[in-house]
Amino acid sequence: MxxxxxxxxxxxxxxxxxxxxxxxxxxxxxxxLVYRVQEESPAGTYIGNLARDLKLSEPGVTYNxxxxxxxARFVDLNRETGELRTSAAVLDREELCPEPDAGTGGxxxxxxxxxxxLLLPPRLFRLLKLRLRVxxxxxxxxxxxxxxxxxSVPENAEPGSRYPLEPAAEDPEPGLNGMLRYRxxxxxxxxxxxxxxxxxxPGKPVPFLVLEVPLDREYRDRYVMELVAExxxxxxxxxxxxxxxxVTDINDHCPEFPESELSFSLYSNCSAGTTITRLRARxxxxxxxxxxxxxxxxxxxxxxVSLFSLDSTSGTIRLAAPIPxxxxxxxxxxxLATGTGCAPVTATVSLTIIxxxxxxxxxxxxxxxxxxxxxxYLKETEPLRTPLAFFTxxxxxxxxxxxxxxxxxxxxxxxxxYRGLRDxxxxxxxxxxxxxxxxxxxxxxxxENSNKLAQRVHLQIQLIDENDNPPIFSSPSVQVFxxxxxxxxxxxxKLRATDADSGEMGNITYLLGPGVPPIFAVDQFSGSxxxxxxxxxxxxxxxxxxxxxxxxxxxSLESTATVLLTIQDVNDNSPRFINKDFNFFVPEDxxxxxxxxxxxxxxxxxxxNGWVALSILNGSEHFMIDTGKGNLMASVPLDREQQxxxxxxxxxxxxxxxxxxxxxxxxxLLIDVNDNPPLVLFPQSNLSFLLVLPSTVPGSSxxxxxxxxxxTGMNAVIAYSIIGHRGPRPETFVIDAGTGNxxxxxxxxxxxxxxxxxxxxxxxxxxxxxxxxxxxxxLFVNETLSNESxxxxxxxxxxxxxxxxxxxxTRTDPFQxxxxxxxCETVLIALSVLCFGLFALAFALACYISFRKGKHRxxxxxxxxxxxxxxxxxxxxxxxxxxxxxxxx
Numbered sequence: 017m018x019x020x021x022x023x024x025x026x027x028x029x030x031x032x033x034x035x036x037x038x039x040x041x042x043x044x045x046x047x048x049l050v051y052r053v054q055e056e057s058p059a060g061t062y063i064g065n066l067a068r069d070l071k072l073s074e075p076g077v078t079y080n081x082x083x084x085x086x087x088a089r090f091v092d093l094n095r096e097t098g099e100l101r102t103s104a105a106v107l108d109r110e111e112l113c114p115e116p117d118a119g120t121g122g123x124x125x126x127x128x129x130x131x132x133x134l135l136l137p138p139r140l141f142r143l144l145k146l147r148l149r150v151x152x153x154x155x156x157x158x159x160x161x162x163x164x165x166x167x168s169v170p171e172n173a174e175p176g177s178r179y180p181l182e183p184a185a186e187d188p189e190p191g192l193n194g195m196l197r198y199r200x201x202x203x204x205x206x207x208x209x210x211x212x213x214x215x216x217x218p219g220k221p222v223p224f225l226v227l228e229v230p231l232d233r234e235y236r237d238r239y240v241m242e243l244v245a246e247x248x249x250x251x252x253x254x255x256x257x258x259x260x261x262x263v264t265d266i267n268d269h270c271p272e273f274p275e276s277e278l279s280f281s282l283y284s285n286c287s288a289g290t291t292i293t294r295l296r297a298r299x300x301x302x303x304x305x306x307x308x309x310x311x312x313x314x315x316x317x318x319x320x321v322s323l324f325s326l327d328s329t330s331g332t333i334r335l336a337a338p339i340p341x342x343x344x345x346x347x348x349x350x351x352l353a354t355g356t357g358c359a360p361v362t363a364t365v366s367l368t369i370i371x372x373x374x375x376x377x378x379x380x381x382x383x384x385x386x387x388x389x390x391x392x393y394l395k396e397t398e399p400l401r402t403p404l405a406f407f408t409x410x411x412x413x414x415x416x417x418x419x420x421x422x423x424x425x426x427x428x429x430x431x432x433x434y435r436g437l438r439d440x441x442x443x444x445x446x447x448x449x450x451x452x453x454x455x456x457x458x459x460x461x462x463x464e465n466s467n468k469l470a471q472r473v474h475l476q477i478q479l480i481d482e483n484d485n486p487p488i489f490s491s492p493s494v495q496v497f498x499x500x501x502x503x504x505x506x507x508x509x510k511l512r513a514t515d516a517d518s519g520e521m522g523n524i525t526y527l528l529g530p531g532v533p534p535i536f537a538v539d540q541f542s543g544s545x546x547x548x549x550x551x552x553x554x555x556x557x558x559x560x561x562x563x564x565x566x567x568x569x570x571x572s573l574e575s576t577a578t579v580l581l582t583i584q585d586v587n588d589n590s591p592r593f594i595n596k597d598f599n600f601f602v603p604e605d606x607x608x609x610x611x612x613x614x615x616x617x618x619x620x621x622x623x624x625n626g627w628v629a630l631s632i633l634n635g636s637e638h639f640m641i642d643t644g645k646g647n648l649m650a651s652v653p654l655d656r657e658q659q660x661x662x663x664x665x666x667x668x669x670x671x672x673x674x675x676x677x678x679x680x681x682x683x684x685l686l687i688d689v690n691d692n693p694p695l696v697l698f699p700q701s702n703l704s705f706l707l708v709l710p711s712t713v714p715g716s717s718x719x720x721x722x723x724x725x726x727x728t729g730m731n732a733v734i735a736y737s738i739i740g741h742r743g744p745r746p747e748t749f750v751i752d753a754g755t756g757n758x759x760x761x762x763x764x765x766x767x768x769x770x771x772x773x774x775x776x777x778x779x780x781x782x783x784x785x786x787x788x789x790x791x792x793x794x795l796f797v798n799e800t801l802s803n804e805s806x807x808x809x810x811x812x813x814x815x816x817x818x819x820x821x822x823x824x825x826t827r828t829d830p831f832q833x834x835x836x837x838x839x840c841e842t843v844l845i846a847l848s849v850l851c852f853g854l855f856a857l858a859f860a861l862a863c864y865i866s867f868r869k870g871k872h873r874x875x876x877x878x879x880x881x882x883x884x885x886x887x888x889x890x891x892x893x894x895x896x897x898x899x900x901x902x903x904x905x
Contacts, residue, residue, distance in 0.1 A: 047070070047142065047143070047144050047145065048144075048145045048146075048147065049064070049066065049069055049070075049144060049145070049146050049147070050146075050147045050148075050149065051063050051064045051100065051146065051147070051148050051149070052148070052149045052151055053102060053107065053148060053149070053150060053151070054107075054150075054151045054153050055107045055108055055109040055150050055151065055152060055153055055155065056106065056107060056108070056153060056155055057102050057107060058102070059101075059102055059103060059104045060092075060101050060102065061101060061102040062099070062100075062101055063091065063100040063101055063102065063148065064099075064100050065097070065098055065099050065100065066079055066093075066098035066099075066100060066133065066144065067079075067097060067098035068098075070098075070144075072098075072135075074140055076137065076140070077098075077135055077136070077140055078095045078096065078135070078136050078137075079093055079094070079095050079096075079098045079133055079134075079135060080093075080095060080133065080134045080135075080136060081093050081131060081132075081133060081134075082131065082132035082133065082134055087129040087130060087131045087148070088131045089103060089105050090102065090103055090105045090107055090129060090148075091103055091131070091148070093133065100146075107150055109127050109150045109151075109152045109190075110156065110188045110189070112127055112129070112150060113125070113127035113128075113150070114188075125190075126149050127149065127150040127151075127152070128147050128148065128149055128150075129147070129148040129149075129150060130145070130146070130147055130148075131146055131148075132144065132145055132146070133145075133146055152189060152190055152191065152193060153193075154189060154193040154247065154249025154250065154251065154252075154253055155189075156187060156188060156189055156193075156253070157187075157247070157253035157254060157255050158185040158186065158187040158196055158245040158246065158247055158253065158254060158255040159185060159186055159187070159255045160183070160184075160185045160186075160243075160245065160255055160256075160257035161183045161186065162183060162257065163257055163258065164257060164258040164259075164260065165181055165182075165243065165257055165258070165259045165260070166259075166260050166262065167179050167181075167225065167259065167260070167261045167262070168261075168262050168264050169227065169231065169261055169262070169263055169264065170231075170263070170264045170266055171231045171232055171233040171263050171264065171265065171266055171268070172231075172266050172268065173227055173231060174227070175227050175228055175229060175230060176226065176227065176228075177226070177227045178211060178224045178225070178226050178227075179224060179225045179226075179227075180222060180223070180224050180225075181198075181222075181223045181224065181225055181243055181259060182222065184196075184215065184220070184221075184222055184223060184245075185198075185245035185255055185257070187245075187247055189247065189249065192247070192248040192249055193247055193248070193249035194247060195220075195247060195248045196220060196221065196245050196246065196247055196248075197212070197221070197245075197246055197248070198210055198212060198221070198223040198243060198244065198245055198246075199243075199244050199246070200241050200242070200243060200244070200259075201241065201242050201244055202240060202241035202242045203240070203241070204238075204239035204240045204241035204259075204261065205241040205242075207227070207228055207229045207231070207239055208225050208226060208227060208228055208239070208241070208261070209225075209226045209228050210223055210224070210225065210226065210243075211223070211224040211226050212224070223243060225259070225261070231263050232263075233263040233264070233265050233266075233302075234269070234300040234301075236263065237262070237263045238260065238261065238262055238263065239260070239261040239263075240258065240259070240260050240261075241258075241259050241261075242256050242257070242258055242259065243256065243257050243258075243259050244256050245257075265301055265302040265303065265305055266301075266305070267301055267305040267355075267356055267357050267358075268301070269299055269300045269301050269305075269355075270299065270355045270358035270359070270361065271297035271298065271299045271308045271353045271354070271355040271358065271361055272297060272298055272299075272361060273295065273296075273297050273353060273361060273362075273363040274296070274298065275363065276362070276363050276364065277363070277364050277366070278293065278295075278363065278364070278365045278366070279365075279366040279367075279368070280292055280293055280365065280366070280367050280368070281367075281368045281369075281370055282335070282339075282367065282368075282369060282370065283369070283370050283371075283376055283378075283469075283471060284339045284341075284343075284369050284370065284371050285339075285376075285377075285378035285410070285471070286335050286339065286378075286471065287335070287338070287378065287379060287380045287381060287473070288335055288336065288337050288338055289334055289335065289381070289390065290334060290335040290473065290474075291332060291333075291334050291390060291474050292324065292333045292334060292335060292367065293332075293333050293365065294330060294331055294332045294333070295310065295331035295332075295333070295351055295353070295363055295365070296331055297310075297331070297353035297355075297361060297363075299355050301355075301356075304356055305355075305356050305357075306355075306356075307355065307356055308331075308353050308354070308355050309328050309329070309353070309354045310326055310327065310328050310329070310330075310331040310351060310352070310353055310354075311326070311328060311351070311352050311354070312326055312349065312350065312351060312352070313350030313351070313352055313362065315350060316348075316349055316350055317347075319343070319344065320344075320347045320348075320349055322336065322337070323335070323336055323337060323339065323343065323347070324336060324347065324349060324367065326349075326351065327389075331351070331353070332390075333349070333351075333365065334390070339369055343369065344369075345368065345369050345371075346366070346367065346368050346369070347366070347367040347369075348364060348365075348366055348367075349364070349365040349366075349367065350362055350363075350364055351363050351364075351365060376463065376464065376465060376469035376470045376471040377409050377410060377411040377418045377463040377464075377465050377469075377471055378409070378410040378411075378463075378471060379407060379408075379409055379410075379420075379461065379463040379471040379472075379473050380407065380408045380410070381405050381406070381407050381461070381473050381475075382405065382406045382407075382408070383404070383405045383406075384403045384404055384405055384406060385402075385403075385404045385405065385477075390474075390475070390476060391476045391477075391478050392404055392405070392475060392476065392477045392478065393478050393479075393480055394445075394449065394477060394478070394479055394480065395479070395480045395482055396449045396450055396451040396479045396480065396481060396482050396484065397449075397482045397484060398445060398449060399445075399448075400445055400446070400447065400448065401444050401445065402444060402445045403442055403443070403444045404429070404443045404444060404445070404475075404477065405442075405443045405461075405475070406434065406440070406441070406442055406443075407420065407431075407440070407441040407442075407443065407461055407463075407473070408439055408440055408441075409439045409440075409441065409463045410439065411439075411465060417465070417466055418439075418463055418464070418465050419463075419464050419465075420441050420461070420462065420463045420464075421461075421462055421464075422443070422459060422460070422461060422462070423459065423460040423461075423462055423472075424457070424458055424459040424460055425457045425458075425459050425477075426446075427446065427447065428445065428446055428447055428449070428457060429443060429444065429445055429446055429457070429459060429477070430443075430444060430445075430446040431443050431461060432444070441461070443459075443461065443475075449479055451479045451480070451481040451482070451517075451518070452485065452516040452517070454479070455478070455479050455481075456476065456477070456478050456479070457476070457477040457479075458474070458475070458476050458477075459474075459475050459477065460472045460473065460474050460475065461473045461475065481517055481518045481519065481521065482517075482521075483517055483521040483567065483569025483570070483571075483572075483573060484517070485515055485516040485517045485567075485573070486515070486567065486573035486574060486575045487513040487514065487515045487524050487565035487566070487567050487573070487574065487575050488513060488514055488515070488575060489511060489512070489513045489563075489565060489575060489576075489577040490512050490513070490514070491577065492576075492577050492578065493577065493578045493579075493580065494509055494511065494577065494578070494579050494580070495580045495582070496508050496509045496545075496579055496580070496581045496582070497581075497582050497584055498547075498551065498581065498582075498583060498584065499583075499584045499585075499586050500550075500551050500552055500553040500554075500583050500584065500585065500586050500588065501550055501551070501552070501586055501588055502547065502550055502551055503550070504547075504548055504549055504550060505546055505547070505548055506546060506547055507544060507545075507546050508536075508545045508546055508547060508579070508581065509544075509545050509579060510542065510543055510544045510545070511526065511538070511543040511544075511545060511563050511565075511577055511579070512543055513526075513543065513565035513575065513577070515565075515567045517567065517569065519568075520568035520569070521567055521568055521569035522567065522568070523567065523568040524543075524565050524566070524567055524568075525540045525541075525565075525566045525567075525568070526538045526539065526540050526541070526542075526543040526563060526564070526565055526566075527540065527563070527564040527566060528561070528562070528563065528564070529561070529562025529563060529564050529576055530562065531562070532561050532562060533559070535547055535548050535549045536548070536559075536561060538563055543563070543565075545561070545563065545579060551583050552583075553583040553584070553585050553586070553621075553622065554589060554620040554621070556583070557582070557583050557585075557622075558580070558581065558582055558583065559579075559580075559581040559583075560578060560579075560580060560581075561578070561579040561580075561581060562576050562577075562578060562579075563576065563577045563578075563579060564576050565577070585621050585622040585623060585625050585626075586621075586625070587621055587625040587670065587672025587673065587674070587675075587676060588621070589619060589620050589621050589625075589676070590619075590670070590676040590677065590678045591617050591618070591619045591628045591668035591669070591670050591676065591677065591678045592617065592618055592619070592620075592678060593615070593616065593617050593666075593668065593678060593680040594616035594617065594618065595616070595680070596680070596681075597680065597681045597682070597683065598613065598615060598666075598680060598681070598682040598683070599682075599683045599685065600612050600613040600648070600682070600683070600684050600685065601685050601687050602650075602654070602684060602685070602686055602687060603686070603687045603689050604654050604655055604656040604657075604686045604687065604688060604689050604691070605689045605691060606650065606654065608649075608650050608651060608652060608653055609640075609649050609650070609651065610649060610650070611647045611648070611649055612639075612648045612649060612650060612684060613647075613648050614645070614646050614647055614648070615630060615641065615646040615648055615666055615680070615682065616646060617630065617646060617668045617678075617680075619668075619670050621670065621672065624670075624671035624672065625670060625671060625672040626670065626671075627670060627671040628668050628669070628670050628671075629643045629644070629668070629669050629670075629671070630642070630643055630644075630646050630666055630667070630668055631643070631666070631667050631669070632664055632665070632666060632667075633664075633665040633666070633667050633679070634664060634665050635662055635663075635664045637651075637652070638650060638651060638652055638654070638662060639651060639662070639664060639684070641666065648664075648666075648682065648684075654686055655686075656686035656687070656688050656689070656728075657692065657726045657727075659686070660685070660686055661683060661684065661685045661686065662683070662684040663681065663682070663683055664681075664682040664683075664684065665679055665680075665681060665682070666679065666680050666681075666682050667679050668680070688727050688728040688729055688731050688732075689727075689731070690727055690731040690780065690782025690783060690784075690785070690786070690787060691727070692725060692726040692727050692731075692787070693725075693780070693787035693788060693789050694723040694724065694725045694734050694778040694779065694780055694787070694788065694789050695723060695724050695725070695726070695789065696721065696722070696723045696778055696789055696791045697722050697723060697724060698720070698721065698722040699719075699721070699791055699792075699793060702791065702792040702794075702811075703794070703808070703811045703812070704794065705771070705794035705795065705796050705807055705811065706718065706719055706793075706794065706795050706796065707796050707798065707801050708760075708764075708772075708795050708796065708797045708798075709797075709798075709799065710764045710765075710766070710768070710769065710797060710798070710799060711764075712760050712764060713760070713763075714760050714761065714762055714763050715759055715760065716759060716760050717757050717758070717759050718749065718758045718759060718760055718795060719758050719793065719795075720755065720756050720757045720758065721736055721751065721756035721758065721776050721778065721791060721793060722756060723736075723756065723778040723789065723791075725780050727780065727782065729863065730780075730781040730782065730783065731780055731781070731782040731783070732780060732866075732867075733780060733781040733863075733866060734756075734778060734779070734780055734781075735753050735754070735778075735779050735780075735781065736751050736752065736753055736754070736755070736756040736776060736777070736778055737751065737753060737776070737777045737779070738750070738751050738774050738775065738776055738777075739775050739776070739777045739790070740774075740775030741772070741773065741774050741775065742771075742772070742773040743770060743771060743772030743773060743795075744767060744768050744769070744770045744772070744797075745762075745767075745768050746772065746774075747761065747762075748760065748761055748762055748764065748768060748772065749761060749772060749774060749795065751774070751776060756776075756778070758774070758793060758795075764797055768797055769797050769798055770796075770797060770798075771794065771795075771796050771797075771807060771810055771811075772794070772795040772796075772797060773792055773793075773794055773795075774792065774793040774794075774795070775790060775791075775792055776790065776791050776792070776793055777789075777790050778790065778791065794807075794811060
């Protein structure tokens, strides 16, 4: 045995040395094969066959990819046939062979993958060097770094002006697949054309926008078009970017009056501050270029300038002071409108003053509300009947009645006599005001006499906004769903609230409400709600979040919205058994298909992800399990004597996609049932006999009844008793209840010669009812065995023995040969209580000794019939003529 092992080891070492030597020698003479494949080829695409290309027909050749080559992961090689195909790894030429000058239009450098193949066994060894060329396909469309491009072009730009459109599109493909060309499309492209100039790299032109027509911002201030970048691959791929051209203003227009001559009349009793007219010069330019300043011409008389004021910004002409009686009846005012960088334009206003004797009543206004430049300012929260102005009507002719009334916004304001006075009127609010509904009112107070001559005072009433509107969410309750295990800082929802107030009072700040966990955050300006960590549905499956919207008023107003966040389950938890190991103790006579135990398993996932199915990985021929409930059952009858325990592996698989599983160990231990009676191993036959010499000394061991029990524990503890006997003096022999040893009780005399037949009962201590067997022990008392056939004839004629006594079926201690009765029962009970632990220990020790003794006897005698030697002075005879005289005990 040892020389053959050494020879095998030497052979393996020689083969290893030869293989290393072959590799070393083949490094410089490896065969090279070249193949081609397109990038993005699906897994399993055929590349080539090494056996066919090498023209190898030698049987037993295997093809092996050399380890350590990173390129080998892109191919699958059949070891038996040598067929080479693409693997599941994606072939991306741009990643495998990046080129900084890709798309130059020239011939791109080939992209090669290199790996080695070893041909085995060593006697056929060959090193193949494979080169795989990865050909490019047009799989990437041109892409603009920015999706929109913006240009500003002045409106006085000359046709033919060129503007670069940068950044230009990018395409990492090599060759024609990366060469780009551009074109314009869209409605805005009518005013522009596209030119291309060579860029830093060939095949990468820079697009220029060329103006084709004159621009006029006042006619059109913006042009929107699309810039399309196309490659030259097949098929052609393209990318787009939106180009927005904004036409900027220049000061190419001057102010103009719609009318150059205006005429107005006013009564000599008009009150100071009365608005006569407002001049408006129009300039179509924007911003500073459209600014207009108003002034009187140098030829306007000083008396007219002092009597009539001109607002330089708005162009409003008002009566600056009461008209004196000696004032001129006509005035001609030249008004200049001067724009930025423009010569003034003029308009002439002719004013005629009508004497009061033939004019309307005089109307004097005294303002109660805040007034500036003829505008009354009033808070929107002012209550009803808030006074704005007080008016006094004066009629030159006392006998003429005067009617005073309000024009415009009559439902919002009212003009009433003040305390019943005839010539005093009060202007006040008639209904609640709301800045959000209407911000400005224009009214006129009219005083009219019986001649239909009227005097008007025009008023502009501007409401002042108050913080009287809280923010309002577009939806007060929002439901949001997100899968668990989300990436950190995941966006959840964008909340939007509006505030009808103006200015700072309408600015809204978003805040988290009370009780919101700190893992959530809301952008105070946009209202975007996000979560900073990954959520776990098994920890918490729902969140109720309160979001506050607070305006910028003082004091601030706010409203709230509720976000109901539901975490959707993902199959991220494997089933878990409630115990690492399961142990079940079952009687061996337990009925089939009855529940042995329940395998408890849980899965914290929800829905189908949390549904668990159980299966037995081994031992399914003896056991079965309820897939859903986990009830373990035996499918066949169990027998402890055939197998005392079973180890099962139970797999729990959930219903997720992909499914997750777990395995637990289950041990089924069979509890012994007293289902086997003792088996008598000696004597082997009821017809065998033993010669006993009359000179045998009392107390000598004559023979032994030996039996075994396949059960365990008390079910296997055996007691021996003589329940029947026949012979000259049957009580001559007795048996030890624990060992089965038959001894001579009294000395033998001459009258005791003859055949003795003892019926021995062999009983176990099983529960609930002991089982037993019986055997006949035949003893022939005589000096010699002169006529053996005589004894055999006696045994054949009367093999049976009548049971002469019936012993009670009590559990006796087989190791106790003599029962000592203590005279004092009370003391015995006390000692029994004190020594209970010692008795339990003694019982366990006795069981252990009995087990070892039975094991020793089984080894000695076996299961079949055996011959037990008695003593050297005794002889054993059987019908088979076998003698045991020469065997020792």
